[in-house]
Amino acid sequence: MVGINLAQDLLNLTPDSFEQPVATPELFIKIDRLAKITKEIEKNxxxxxxxxxxxxxxxxxxxxxxxxxxxxxxxxxxxxxxxxxxxxxxxxxxxxxxxxxxxxxxxxxxxxxxxxxxxxxxxxxxxxxxxxxxxxxxxxxxxxxxxxxxxxxxxRRYSKLIALKPDFTIADTTDSADIIDFVRRELKLDKKKKAFPRKGRIQEIISKARNCDVPIPAIIEDQYTGLSEFTDDIELVAAGFTGFKRNHHILDFDDxxxxxxxxxxxxxxxxxxxxxxxxxxxxxxxxxxxxxxxxxxxxxxxxxxxxxxxxxxxxxxxxxxxxxxxxxxxxxxxxxxxxxxxxxxNYRSSPDILDFTNSVISQAKIGYRKHLFSRKKRKGKPEVRGFYDQTSEAEFIVDKILELREAGVPTSQMAVLYRATFHGTFVQAELLKRSIPYVVYGGIRFTERRHVKDMIAYLRIILNPLDAVCWNRVLKLIPGIGSVTASKIVRHVREHGGKFEFADFERSKYGVDLVELGDTLGRAADPHLSLASKIELLRAYYAPILANLEADHEVRLRDVGVLYELTARYEDLERFLSDFALDPPSNQFQDRTTPRIDESEEDPVVLSTVHSAKGLEWNTVFVVHLLDGLFPSDKAVGNIEE
The missing domain is CATH 3.40.50.300 (P-loop containing nucleotide triphosphate hydrolases)
Known part of the structure; x- marks a missing residue:
């Protein structure tokens, strides 16, 4: 089922509401070439x-x-x-x-x-x-x-063939953004009169340029025109970002x-x-x-x-x-x-849905010819509903969910999909209002929770004592240590070959806490200590720190317990950290660690972004916010290729 929200403030949206893209001669040439390729391959x-x-x-x-x-x-x-x-x-x-x-x-x-x-x-x-x-x-x-x-x-396995040290650590997206923020501050770009792009946006630009294998200026000109005046500075940050990773023996996903x-x-x-x-x-x-x-x-x-x-x-x-x-x-x-x-x-959908799908696919200017079909019985065409505001849209969806539940459809077999997480806010509110349990996919991942990243930072320091990103993170957990002091301590660690010795700082106001951190990391780094024992030791050290930071520290400590569970099949710290960065727990795993909306025995309705829903299937699906500029986004509407 497709829900179209015709909110009053969006009623005046027309194709003219968006900047209309202009097809260039180069684009026509590319489309013709791609169309020719997909046509000629039919002979094979x-x-x-x-x-x-x-x-x-x-x-x-x-x-x-x-x-x-x-x-x-x-x-x-x-x-x-x-x-x-x-x-x-x-x-x-x-x-x-x-x-x-x-x-x-x-x-x-x-x-x-x-x-x-x-x-x-x-x-x-x-x-x-x-x-x-x-x-x-x-x-x-x-x-x-x-x-x-x-x-x-x-x-890692063939590092000698390419002159690469095999004990590098892997920086995830958040770590990369933190490095960029450090470089940005070192270059004093955060002091500019005009608001310089935030670390996340810069990381996004640099990563996209690398993944697309095009220069940063080309990406900014094509997709971030509002930031064109900062192009030179962003390139400086990118160069500093690369140098920082090289000096601290770090590779990110793009590396x-x-x-x-x-x-x-x-x-x-x-x-x-x-x-x-x-x-x-x-x-x-x-x-x-x-x-x-x-x-x-x-x-x-x-x-x-x-x-x-x-x-x-x-x-x-x-x-x-x-x-x-x-x-x-x-x-x-x-x-x-x-x-x-x-x-x-097709073994998943009814012919009615496939008719709808084939109709949409057939309108593409380029692509491989295909016609999906099914041996299933017809069950009725997809429904398209229009609403004047998000409240009435949400009420209709929840009414339908209750109706389907009465008809015997499990709530876990129902999903509400949207392009961006905030598009599901009104549906969430209506589900809460009627005490219907739900779970959200595509929110903050387990691996991105602050306390989980803190624990991972301790472990990464044990593996790579020169990991400045993680040092910066854990040092700031100590009262009295800010960015400037953290940088000073990181330099000390680097100059002393990555040793966890902080006697030089004993007389400072944070000296006792810093020495305790060094002592804990030193004991956890013992090669004879099992991975599970390392986490137990670090959890005992971290628990009082977390208690001072968060009112719900006991709930958050459960996530640390989950980390302990995850290490069960690992003996090697490097392999665990690599897998954790490259293959983080899925949304389904995340949900197991998240408190339920209520204590009901009933399975929850799924709310998800379309990206998090890839590869999943349900009996009944509601797609909301289908409005030009929202779904698809205004970026897609304004791009002739899209």
């Missing part, structure tokens, strides 16, 4: 695979029984480049799982298969299910994970991609090792890769050319993170001889 279209290829008698799994004809064609296409366009709900994951199993049954060693996915959870699920099909552990022995986790693993790409391009021994290791490369959700990730994929597959990419150009929703949907459109340009397979049978 694989129609179907009616039965298993040769050796089918020796295979334990009956692939033709388990898969539909086009899924089978994809699962058994092993040699050379393969492009699979898999529509929403078409069994894409199942197809990849069976392809992994098929390769293994054909005798390919697990270590020669690389599966790159959007999340490590997805990779683990596919690997585990492949092993279940084969009834052995081969599926779990392939190399699977995200681009970032794969790069982290390989850069992992850039260093991996440069290692593959510049180090022939490293490139050859990767090519030797991985004979088969598979990339899931290829429409959500960025420019650098596409280049990494091509470099990894350059020797054997056995690369399969799976995705759907109609499902690209991460351009704000630098994802480039052109990657999947241009795949045939890179591999003109690729096999082209379309999986169009």
């Amino acid at each position: 279209l694989v129609r179907s695979q009616a039965r298993e290829p040769a050796l089918h008698k020796k295979l334990k799994i009956n692939y033709s029984k388990a898969l539909n004809p086009m899924q089978l064609a994809a699962a058994t296409a092993t040699e050379g480049p393969v492009l699979v366009i898999a529509g929403a709900g078409s069994g894409k994951t199942r197809t990849i799982i069976y392809r992994v199993a098929y390769l293994l049954e054909r005798g390919v060693p697990p270590e020669q298969i690389l599966l790159l996915t959007f999340t490590r959870k997805a990779a683990r699920e596919m690997m585990t299910r492949a092993s279940r099909l084969l009834k052995d552990d081969r599926g779990t022995r392939i190399m699977g994970g995200t681009f970032h986790s794969f790069a982290n693993h390989m850069l 992992l991609m850039e260093v991996m790409r440069e290692a593959l391009k510049q180090s022939e021994p490293f490139h050859q090792r990767m090519a030797h290791l991985f004979r088969y490369v598979m990339v899931d959700e290829f429409q959500d890769t960025n420019t650098i990730q596409k280049e990494i994929s091509d470099l990894l597959a350059s020797k054997h050319r056995n690369i399969m990419v799976v995705g759907d150009d109609s499902q690209s929703i991460y351009s704000f993170r630098g994802a480039n949907f052109e990657n999947i459109l241009r795949f045939p340009e890179t591999y003109p001889d690729c096999a082209y397979i379309r999986i169009e049978q």
Whole structure:
């Protein structure tokens, strides 16, 4: 169901309410080129695979029984480049799982298969299910994970080939913003008369420029025109940001991609090792890769050319993170001889919804031809409702939720989706008013909670005593220490080789607390101490600090307890911290650590951004705030390509 909110103050919105984009000659040329690529690849279209290829008698799994004809064609296409366009709900994951199993049954060693996915959870699920099909552990022995986790693993493992120290620490997005803030203050840019961009916005600009592989001025001119007067200063911050990370032995997420790409391009021994290791490369959700990730994929597959990419150009929703949907459109340009397979049978939605979807997809100027279909029975067309304000919209949705609950639909099978979190505020209020439990996806992540980041900072200092970002964070928890003093202490640590010794500060007003911190970190750094014991020691130290900071400190300490649970399967601190940064607990895990809206036994209704809902499904879905300028955003309305 689609809810359209026609709020009174938005009634006058028309296409003229937005700055209309102008199509340039260059854009027309690009559109024509992409349209030509997607049209010409039709000649490579694989129609179907009616039965298993040769050796089918020796295979334990009956692939033709388990898969539909086009899924089978994809699962058994092993040699050379393969492009699979898999529509929403078409069994894409199942197809990849069976392809992994098929390769293994054909005798390919697990270590020669690389599966790159959007999340490590997805990779683990596919690997585990492949092993279940084969009834052995081969599926779990392939190399699977995200681009970032794969790069982290390989850069550490083969660091000697590329002259990289393997004990670097990984900075997440928040850490990167903190470094940028430090550099910004060091350059005195926070003292300018005009409001200089905040750290988060600068981090966003720098990251987008790197992910799109374009200069910072080009990104600002294209997407942040209001900040054009600060372009030179932002470039200065970017240079300082890079220098700071290099000096403190830190890599951020973007560094992992850039260093991996440069290692593959510049180090022939490293490139050859990767090519030797991985004979088969598979990339899931290829429409959500960025420019650098596409280049990494091509470099990894350059020797054997056995690369399969799976995705759907109609499902690209991460351009704000630098994802480039052109990657999947241009795949045939890179591999003109690729096999082209379309999986169009949908197992999730009714024909009514697919009719609606096909109608929308058909209006795209460029893209792969596709027509989704389903064998399910028709259940009625999607509803479009208009409202004059957000209150009446929220009341209607909650009325409908109660009606569906009475009809036997579990509340956990209902979801309200929106583009931005604040769009769900009125629905939340109405659910609270009527005592209906709900849970919010896409809010503050478990890993971004202040107290969790404090604990992680202590652990990162143990691993890398020169991590200035984490030192700055934990030092400011001590009364009497601000930014200036923290910087002074960080310099002291650096000059003394990362030792936790603070005798020089004993006479200061914060001396006793600083010495206690150093003593605690020193004991926690004992290599004979288990990871769980390290966390117990740090938790005991941190508990009174948290009690002085937060009234609900007991609730927050539960999150620290969750950290203890997460370390159960780890013996190595470096691996735990890398996984925590690259594969943070999911929204579902986060919800388990968050107090419920009430103590009801009833499962909650899900409220989520569309980005956090990717890959999930429910019986009933409400989409709210469908207004030009809100959903889609004004940035999309004002962009001719969007």
